[in-house]
Amino acid sequence: MRVSVVLCTHTLDRYEHLREAARSVQRGTYDDWELVLVSDGNPEVAERMHEEFAAEREVGDAVVHENDENLGLLGARNNGARIASGDVVAFLDDDAIADERWLELLVAAYEERDPVAVGGRMVPAWVAGKPAYLPAEFYWLVGVTHRGFGPDGGWDGWTTAGEVRNTKGSNISFRAEVFESLDGFETDIGGRKGDNHLQGGETELCARMRAEYGEGVWYVPEAEVAHKVFEYRTEPRWLLERAFWQGYSKRGMEHFVPESAGEEDAFLADLLTEFVPRRLRSLVRRPSTAKLSQLLFLGLFTAFVGVGYLYGATKWR
Numbered sequence: 001m002r003v004s005v006v007l008c009t010h011t012l013d014r015y016e017h018l019r020e021a022a023r024s025v026q027r028g029t030y031d032d033w034e035l036v037l038v039s040d041g042n043p044e045v046a047e048r049m050h051e052e053f054a055a056e057r058e059v060g061d062a063v064v065h066e067n068d069e070n071l072g073l074l075g076a077r078n079n080g081a082r083i084a085s086g087d088v089v090a091f092l093d094d095d096a097i098a099d100e101r102w103l104e105l106l107v108a109a110y111e112e113r114d115p116v117a118v119g120g121r122m123v124p125a126w127v128a129g130k131p132a133y134l135p136a137e138f139y140w141l142v143g144v145t146h147r148g149f150g151p152d153g154g155w156d157g158w159t160t161a162g163e164v165r166n167t168k169g170s171n172i173s174f175r176a177e178v179f180e181s182l183d184g185f186e187t188d189i190g191g192r193k194g195d196n197h198l199q200g201g202e203t204e205l206c207a208r209m210r211a212e213y214g215e216g217v218w219y220v221p222e223a224e225v226a227h228k229v230f231e232y233r234t235e236p237r238w239l240l241e242r243a244f245w246q247g248y249s250k251r252g253m254e255h256f257v258p259e260s261a262g263e264e265d266a267f268l269a270d271l272l273t274e275f276v277p278r279r280l281r282s283l284v285r286r287p288s289t290a291k292l293s294q295l296l297f298l299g300l301f302t303a304f305v306g307v308g309y310l311y312g313a314t315k316w317r
Helices: 012-026 043-054 073-083 102-113 136-142 176-181 201-213 236-256 263-285 289-315
Strands: 003-009 033-039 061-066 088-092 096-098 117-126 162-164 172-175 217-229
Touching (some): 003 102, 012 096, 033 043, 073 088, 088 102, 088 176, 136 236, 136 289, 172 176, 201 236
Parallel strands (some): 003 033, 033 061
Antiparallel strands (some): 088 172
16 A cells, blocks of 8 residues: 655745655655655745655655645645555654554554544654643643543553544545545635634544545554744733634634534543543642643633634634
């Protein structure tokens, strides 16, 4: 089974990170793959890709596509998927690093279970150190799989394999014919609605996939991809703003893609009935500043998500 890994970037400022992402695929244990490198409207990036990867045939194959203009991540991914030759098309971001067994484990799931899509777990790579106040329940704010994720949710749900609505966009794959039949990602999630704060490309695509094929993404927690969490993404102000707009986006996605609803509601139930009580008990038994700050920010993030959701509800009644 051949896997095409689509990897996109738009600026030379991120090229070193893209190189590290590409090399992580090349170092992997699975050997039937190709890199599909997409320069999103930047000729200099395309030239570097050609020089460094397209001419390199010692390890795997690489093809380069240059968009005529900057289309954004979802449009770049779609163009990469169109020229891919694999049976499976997988997506990796330019600030991510794949575990060496990533593709091997994704392919094993396809061969053993015959799903339409397979994804894995995103783990944090703290560039400037892990912030002590950030609870694992809100890792999704920094693009990482959070506590409460998984087919059954719960405290350790993220370690359990099973079907989920969708995984993160930097660790998700589809059978090529399935991705093509769905016309790929909706490239104007925000712009088409007149609102660039509206996010949810993977959610929207996987909602359509479930409607068409009757199943979601098979989640393989051992298939890990590390996401670089840069310093600015660990600042409280940035995280609180992101929580607000994620709540806003959640309401928008419910309005425009009703099939996307469900997992966030289950997560909120787990948060209120299991995670908060569990953290309170732990704080009482063994008090610490870190435990207290995480509990306080858990409440703050929940509140900001809620306010964002309500703000979205005033727009999409």
